[in-house]
Amino acid sequence: MLQTIQSDIVVDVVGETCPVPLVEMRKAVMKAKKGDIIEVKGTHPASKQEIPMAVDSLGLELLGIREEDQVWHIFIQK
Template sequence: MSEEIKVNCLGENCPVPLVETRKALRKAEKGDVLVVTGDHSASKKEIPMAVEAMDLELISVEEKDDYWEIRIRK
C-alpha cells in the first residue's frame, strides 16, 4: 500500500529542502508519494531537477498562496 509522506521545508533555504527531500526518498518505498512544501524559490526549481536526475516521477509543482508544493512518486 503506497503512502503519502509529507516533507515540510517551510522557512528553509537552499540546499536544505533538497537534502530533506533526498533523505525522505531514501526511506520511502517504491510507489510512495512525497509531498514537499517550502518557500525558497530556488529549491522549487532545484528539486524537480534532482527528481529528473534520479529518474523518479514528478507528479506536480504547485504554487500556493505563499509557498509551493511538489509531489514526487518514488
C-alpha cells in the same frame, strides 16, 4: 488532480533555504517505498526549481507542482 492527491510522506521545509529542502527531500526519498508519493512543501524559490532537477537525476516521477499563498508543494512518486 493535485488538490486531491494523497501523499504518503510530507516534507515540510517552509522557511528553509538551500540546501536544506534538497537534502530533506533526498532523505525522504531514501526512506520511501517504491510507489510512495512524497510531498515537499517550501518557500525558497531556488529550491522549487532545483528539486525537479533532482527528481530527473534520480529517475523519479514528478507528478506536479501546486502553489498557494507563496508556499509551493512538489509531488514526487518513487
